[in-house]
Structure formats: structure tokens, C-alpha cells
Amino acid sequence: MQSSRHMSDSDELSAFRVEVAAFVERCRPEPPSFELPETFLEVETAEQLAWLRAWQAQVYDAGYLGFDVPEKYGGRGVDPAKKRVVEQELARVSAPFFVNHLALTWVAPTLLTFGTEEQKRRLLPPLLRGDELWCQGFSEPNAGSDLASLTTRAERRSSGWEVTGHKVWTTLAHFAKWMILLARTDPAAGKYQGLSYFLFPMEAPGVRVEPLKKLTGEGGFNQVLFDGAPMPAESLLGSEGQGWEIALATLTFERGAADSSSKERAVSLLVALERLVRLAETPGPNGVRKSDDPLVRQRIAELFIEARAIGLSGIRASVPGLCRDRPLALPLMNKLVASEYNQKLAALASELLGHDAVLALGDPDAPDAGRWTRSYLNSFGMTIGGGTSEILRNVLGERALALPKSK
Amino acid sequence: MSEMSPARRTPLQFPELPAGLGHTDEHLLLRENLRRLLSEKADLRKLRRVWQGEEAWDRELYRELAAQGLLSVSTASDGLGAIHLAILGEEMGRVLLPSPFVATLLALVLLAGDDPLREALDSGATRAAVAMLDAAPTLEAREHAGGWTLQGRVSHVLWGAAAEVLLAPARLPNGELLLARVLIPAAGAEIEAERSLDHSRPSARVRFEDVAVGHADGTPLATGALERYATLARLFFAAEMLGAADRVLELTRVYACERRQFDRPIGAFQAVKHPLVNLLIGVELGRSLLYGGAAALDAGLPEAELSVRMAKARAADVLTFAVERGVQLHGGFGFTWDADLHFFFKRMLGSRAAFGDANEQRRAVADELFRGSE
Numbered sequence: 001m002q003s004s005r006h007m008s009d010s011d012e013l014s015a016f017r018v019e020v021a022a023f024v025e026r027c028r029p030e031p032p033s034f035e036l037p038e039t040f041l042e043v044e045t046a047e048q049l050a051w052l053r054a055w056q057a058q059v060y061d062a063g064y065l066g067f068d069v070p071e072k073y074g075g076r077g078v079d080p081a082k083k084r085v086v087e088q089e090l091a092r093v094s095a096p097f098f099v100n101h102l103a104l105t106w107v108a109p110t111l112l113t114f115g116t117e118e119q120k121r122r123l124l125p126p127l128l129r130g131d132e133l134w135c136q137g138f139s140e141p142n143a144g145s146d147l148a149s150l151t152t153r154a155e156r157r158s159s160g161w162e163v164t165g166h167k168v169w170t171t172l173a174h175f176a177k178w179m180i181l182l183a184r185t186d187p188a189a190g191k192y193q194g195l196s197y198f199l200f201p202m203e204a205p206g207v208r209v210e211p212l213k214k215l216t217g218e219g220g221f222n223q224v225l226f227d228g229a230p231m232p233a234e235s236l237l238g239s240e241g242q243g244w245e246i247a248l249a250t251l252t253f254e255r256g257a258a259d260s261s262s263k264e265r266a267v268s269l270l271v272a273l274e275r276l277v278r279l280a281e282t283p284g285p286n287g288v289r290k291s292d293d294p295l296v297r298q299r300i301a302e303l304f305i306e307a308r309a310i311g312l313s314g315i316r317a318s319v320p321g322l323c324r325d326r327p328l329a330l331p332l333m334n335k336l337v338a339s340e341y342n343q344k345l346a347a348l349a350s351e352l353l354g355h356d357a358v359l360a361l362g363d364p365d366a367p368d369a370g371r372w373t374r375s376y377l378n379s380f381g382m383t384i385g386g387g388t389s390e391i392l393r394n395v396l397g398e399r400a401l402a403l404p405k406s407k
Numbered sequence: 408m409s410e411m412s413p414a415r416r417t418p419l420q421f422p423e424l425p426a427g428l429g430h431t432d433e434h435l436l437l438r439e440n441l442r443r444l445l446s447e448k449a450d451l452r453k454l455r456r457v458w459q460g461e462e463a464w465d466r467e468l469y470r471e472l473a474a475q476g477l478l479s480v481s482t483a484s485d486g487l488g489a490i491h492l493a494i495l496g497e498e499m500g501r502v503l504l505p506s507p508f509v510a511t512l513l514a515l516v517l518l519a520g521d522d523p524l525r526e527a528l529d530s531g532a533t534r535a536a537v538a539m540l541d542a543a544p545t546l547e548a549r550e551h552a553g554g555w556t557l558q559g560r561v562s563h564v565l566w567g568a569a570a571e572v573l574l575a576p577a578r579l580p581n582g583e584l585l586l587a588r589v590l591i592p593a594a595g596a597e598i599e600a601e602r603s604l605d606h607s608r609p610s611a612r613v614r615f616e617d618v619a620v621g622h623a624d625g626t627p628l629a630t631g632a633l634e635r636y637a638t639l640a641r642l643f644f645a646a647e648m649l650g651a652a653d654r655v656l657e658l659t660r661v662y663a664c665e666r667r668q669f670d671r672p673i674g675a676f677q678a679v680k681h682p683l684v685n686l687l688i689g690v691e692l693g694r695s696l697l698y699g700g701a702a703a704l705d706a707g708l709p710e711a712e713l714s715v716r717m718a719k720a721r722a723a724d725v726l727t728f729a730v731e732r733g734v735q736l737h738g739g740f741g742f743t744w745d746a747d748l749h750f751f752f753k754r755m756l757g758s759r760a761a762f763g764d765a766n767e768q769r770r771a772v773a774d775e776l777f778r779g780s781e
């Protein structure tokens with residue numbers, strides 16, 4: 001597909017866009033013989049991992065990854081416009097995701113903000129290329145929405161630290177070399193003050209990674225048990241007791257608050273919508289097309305309007321004059337709105353499938369190879385993970401509307 | 408992936424919009440000034456007095472807005488554009504401005520750039536209203552030696568009884584459209600106030616029986632003029648509804664912080680907080696659609712018409728949600744005449760229907776999405 005010139009591009013940026021589009025055209029890998037997961041959250045097998053890693057390395061080696069990381073840390077220099085162009089061009093052709101997505105999106109900016117020079121030099125280059133994968137050790141069985149009540153302990157030893165505890169919903173833990181780990185270092189201090197943030201080496205002894213099976217039947221996430229697992233002194237990020245502050249920054253990156261460019265996200269939202277439109281247009285077994293039903297048309301139009309609103313909000317968020325009334329609203333809404341949009345879209349698709357909605361991945365008669373229902377089920381991962389929609393509504397209410405805290 | 412239908416258009420995409428969504432510092436300043444002016448001179452206490460018939464609509468404010476050039480929206484080349492219209496709509500909606508200013512504004516949107524009537528309207532000297540329901544002419548015109556005679560009925564003419572001149576689009580026997588200017592009072596023209604729930608925007612029934620219009624007072628309506636008028640009017644009503652919804656959000660937010668039950672402000676309860684957040688999301692997404700639609704119009708993009716329909720659909724749903732939740736979350740007080748919520752509720756009834764309700768806008772969006780597959 002040809003990339004079009006964008007009205008907002010400078011000449012240099014247009015040339016860059018042409019270059020990236022050519023790269024994408026040339027190097028976009030053929031789908032492998034095995035089934036790829038839908039997102040980085042469901043990477044399960046070694047062959048999926050190898051394939052996805054090769055793709056990330058290919059993009060990195062071509063010079064198109066790391067436009068938010070300075071060159072001395074292996075990045076391409078901070079250039080948000082180029083970053084956006086790359087994301088747009090990749091989204092346009094539905095290119096595969098990056099297996100180290102979590103690291104690229106929320107570990108890297110956290111490291112850049114709080115890391116020492118040594119930590120940044122050591123950790124960022126292999127992170128960007130996908131040579132070293134990362135996972136996130138925040139949630140625990142008894143600390144979900146109330147994250148700060150977590151009990152995993154990190155205790156000081158002469159040589160560094162020792163970790164004991166239990167983390168859950170740990171995506172990629174089975175492949176990760178590093179974990180961003182939030183642990184309690186001072187049980188006597190307050191709930192928030194007693195936490196510290198670590199860069200934990202997953203190869204340490206005393207760590208057990210146990211896979212968890214998702215409701216889709218897929219793996220990809222895990223629980224991690226620590227039994228006196230050692231880590232060196234330099235694993236601490238920031239200072240002791242600064243954990244909650246750094247964790248909030250990470251969560252902000254995770255929820256996309258720091259990323260005003262949800263435009264490429266809108267491009268991918270449209271890719272899914274396009275598939276929904278085609279699904280509705282395809283005659284069913286009785287020859288009836290759902291797209292002839294006025295109610296179905298209304299609902300699809302409403303989704304299109306929502307996608308348009310999300311895309312425009314991404315643009316608007318970068319124009320401060322258009323956000324004066326409530327500067328926090330758009331950044332804090334990002335993840336909530338996008339995850340609920342995806343869920344509504346997949347839910348409608350699944351409804352339109354009728355009986356076929358029940359057909360699993362791999363059934364020869366399953367429309368779209370059974371991916372719609374998988375998306376529907378998986379969409380709950382996005383409305384729960386990284387702050388549930390309910391918690392995000394509290395955050396919005398309290399921060400964007402200054403409503404009293406819910407206790 | 409599913410089989411693609413053979414004759415499909417290019418993949419879905421959004422139009423590229425100008426940087427900053429076309430908004431300049433001048434636009435931001437206009438919004439700031441308007442917000443200040445209207446909050447000083449058209450606050451909700453004043454609205455209540457006008458609503459209850461204790462005070463007439465504010466002629467001085469009308470003149471002041473006109474003197475600032477705000478009626479010159481969408482005149483030919485030197486006029487103010489769609490972004491200005493959207494800003495005006497939003498700020499007028501925040502205060503439910505009870506003024507025939509809106510009727511003259513819409514009349515100016517309909518008038519061609521070189522119409523001799525423009526100046527009198529622009530300057531604030533003459534008040535106008537459009538004698539047409541949305542963008543569908545119901546009047547009929549017959550031509551004779553001296554000009555035309557008009558007959559027919561129009562309902563829901565906004566501020567019709569306050570108009571000094573009616574812009575009357577009428578259909579000629581050959582199907583063409585005439586835009587007649589009828590000075591009021593005129594023989595054969597009867598204008599009767601409707602019993603409207605919305606006292607901040609009175610409407611009228613207009614009956615024409617052989618109303619004479621001289622050659623000098625009629626011009627053919629150019630093709631596309633009504634479509635353009637409808638699009639700009641949709642933009643205005645979308646903006647007005649979003650401004651109103653934002654105000655309802657603010658009123659309810661403040662109430663939820665002040666009203667205490669069970670020893671805490673009710674805004675601490677998620678059953679109150681979450682609907683307010685849903686309203687916030689609706690308003691903010693709606694504003695993005697609005698600014699995008701206005702920018703697309705000013706940039707002359709072909710997608711502009713549909714973009715504005717999207718904003719109108721969303722704004723109607725958001726204001727409906729806002730007034731329902733606003734009344735409900737204000738509890739018993741919200742159910743009284745003394746709370747301001749019902750003003751917004753009643754404005755919603757008319758504005759969401761104007762120039763096509765949400766279902767109609769979405770129908771147009773769907774037709775575009777499924778174009779080529781019929």
C-alpha cells in the first residue's frame with residue numbers, strides 16, 4: 001500500500017516517510033507457518049518468540065526503533081515526529097507487534113527518567129533491539145487495584161538484596177531477562193513510603209516462574225515466586241523508598257499519558273473497524289448480510305465515530321490551547337477509552353458472527369480464523385490490566401474533575 | 408481474514424487535518440473573551456429571570472456581540488470561519504444564551520456573501536430568522552409580474568416572533584428554490600409564538616397566505632446552499648450542545664463536592680463519580696470531534712460534511728446523558744424548578760433534533776461506510 005504525503009509533514013519528514021514506507025514494504029515478514037499471538041501479552045512458544053524477536057531486531061537494525069532514546073544509549077536520538085511516522089507506517093500495513101513492547105513503552109522511559117548513567121548504558125541498547133526482554137513485577141495475588149498494599153519483600157544483605165514474595169499476571173516472565181520489580185523495603189514505613197523499585201535479574205537463583213492459563217486457553221503470562229532470590233546492590237532504581245513515585249511514572253507511561261500521539265493507534269483502530277465492516281457485509285449462510293440491518297449499521301457507525309474521536313483526541317492532546325479547560329483529561333483517558341472501544345468492537349463482531357462465534361481458533365469454518373472471539377475474550381485483559389477501567393475512572397474523577405477521593 | 412467484497416472502495420482512513428486543528432491564537436483569544444463576557448453578562452441568574460419572564464432578553468448584549476463582529480461568521484472571503492462558529496456555539500451553549508442573536512447568526516449563515524441584507528444583519532441593526540424547518544423548505548412561491556407570492560406554514564422557527572425580517576426559502580413550481588426576504592410585519596404573514604418548554608429560545612409558527620415579495624427581495628438559492636447551511640448549522644448545534652453538556656458537568660461536579668450524605672461528599676461515591684467521569688469522557692471526545700469537524704470545514708476538505716455529522720451525533724447523545732444524569736445526581740433538588748438543570752434539559756430537546764437527530768447523522772455515516780457494498 002502506498003503511503004500518502006501528510007499535510008503536517010515537513011519536507012525532511014516526507015522524505016523519511018517515503019523511506020520508512022519503502023522499508024516496511026520490502027521487509028515486512030510473511031506470516032509464519034504457525035499461529036502468531038494477537039499481542040505481546042500472549043507470546044507462548046519459543047518459535048513465536050524467535051520470530052518476533054527477529055522482526056524487532058530487523059526494524060532496530062534498519063534504524064527505525066528508538067526515536068525516544070538518545071544515541072549514547074543505543075537509541076536514534078529523541079525525535080517524536082519520526083517516531084510517529086514509523087508507528088503510522090507500521091500500523092498502516094498491520095505490521096507485527098514488537099515482542100519487547102512493554103520494555104519499549106514503559107520500561108525505557110522509566111529508565112531514562114530515573115536510571116543512573118551506568119544503568120542506562122547497560123540496559124537500554126539490548127532492550128531496544130529486543131535482545132533482552134523485560135517483564136513487570138507489580139501486581140500480587142492480594143495487591144491488584146490496591147497496588148501499594150503489596151507484601152513482596154526486598155531485604156538488604158551485605159552483597160545487595162534478597163527478594164521473597166509472589167507476583168502475578170507477569171507477562172513474558174518465562175522469556176524475560178529483567179523484571180521491573182516493586183517490593184517493600186521498609187515494612188515499618190507507611191504503605192507508600194516503604195516501597196522501592198528494582199531492576200531484577202530473572203536468572204537469579206530462588207526464582208520460580210509458573211505459567212498461568214488465560215480464559216482464551218492461551219498462555220503468555222505467569223506467576224513468579226521469589227524465595228530469597230538475590231540481586232546486586234545496583235539493582236535499585238532511584239533511591240530506597242522512592243518506589244511508589246517511580247511506579248506511578250511507569251503506570252503513566254503504561255496508560256499512555258506521556259504519549260500524545262494516539263494517532264497511529266487510531267490507524268490500528270481503523271484497521272479493526274475495516275475488518276468489522278467487511279464482516280458485516282459478508283453474506284451469512286442464509287444469504288443475509290448484517291450490514292442490511294439498520295440497527296447494525298447504527299452501531300458500526302457509532303464505533304466509527306468513536307474511533308474518529310479517539311484519533312482526533314490524540315491530535316488535540318498535543319495542542320495545549322485546545323485542552324485548557326482540563327489539561328489532564330485527555331492524557332488520563334487514553335487507555336480507558338481505547339481499551340473499551342476495542343472491547344465494544346470485538347463484542348459486536350462476535351455478536352454478528354452468530355453461531356460461528358463459538359468456533360475456536362483453527363476450526364476450518366471459523367470466520368477470520370476464529371480471531372474475533374479471541375479478540376473479544378482478550379479485550380478484557382486490556383480493560384483489567386494496567387489499572388482496571390474502574391480504577392481509571394476513579395483517577396479521572398479525582399484528578400481531572402477534582403472529586404473527593406473514593407475510600 | 409474474511410473474503411473481501413469485490414467492488415470495495417479504498418480502505419477507511421481519516422482525513423489529514425491542518426496542524427493545531429487549524430486553531431490560531433486569535434481563536435483562543437476569542438474563546439477567552441467570549442467566556443468572560445458571557446459569564447459576566449449572561450449568567451444563570453439572569454437566564455432564570457429571562458426564563459421566568461421577569462426580564463426581557465438583553466438587547467445591549469446583542470449589540471455588543473454584533474459590534475465585536477461576531478455575527479460575521481462565514482461571510483464570503485473576509486468572514487469568520489467554521490472554527491469561529493464552533494467557538495461561538497460552545498460558549499453560547501455554556502450559558503444557554505437567551506437571545507435572538509442565534510437566529511440572526513443562522514440567517515447570516517444562509518445568506519449569500521453579497522446579499523444586500525447582510526450589512527443590516529451583521530451590524531446588529533436588524534434581527535432575522537430563517538422560516539424553514541432545519542434545511543427543508545415547506546413554503547411555496549408563485550411568480551407573477553411584480554415578483555412572487557408565498558404561501559405555506561413553517562413550525563419551530565427559532566425566535567420567529569422577535570424577527571424583523573424573515574428569510575423564507577420557498578419552492579417554485581419548476582422545483583427551483585427562491586430565497587425571499589420578508590420584512591415583518593407583512594400582509595398575509597402570521598407569526599404566532601409556540602408554547603415552547605424552552606423559554607430561553609422561544610419558537611414560532613409562521614403562516615404565509617399570499618405574502619407578496621417584490622423582485623428586489625428574492626434571489627435564487629444556489630445549488631448546494633442548503634447543504635452548506637445545514638452543515639454549518641449542525642456544527643453550531645453540536646457546539647452548543649457540547650458547551651451545555653460541559654456546563655451541566657461542572658454544575659453537577661460542584662454539587663457532588665458540596666452535598667454531603669453518610670458523612671462524606673456524595674462525589675466520593677463511585678455510583679456518583681463514575682457517571683460524571685463518563686460524562687467527562689463524552690464531552691472531551693465530543694469536543695475533539697467538534698474541533699476536527701470545524702478544522703475540516705475551514706480547510707475545505709471533502710470529508711468535512713461527514714465529520715460534522717459525527718460531531719452532531721455525539722453531541723446530541725452527550726447532552727442527553729448530561730441532563731439526565733445531572734437531574735438524577737442532584738437528587739430531590741434536581742427535580743425542582745429552583746435547580747438550573749431543567750433549563751439545559753429543555754434546551755436539549757430542541758437542539759438534539761435540529762438538522763437531524765443522532766440516528767439520522769449515524770445513518771449518513773453508515774451509508775458512507777457501506778458505500779459500494781449495496
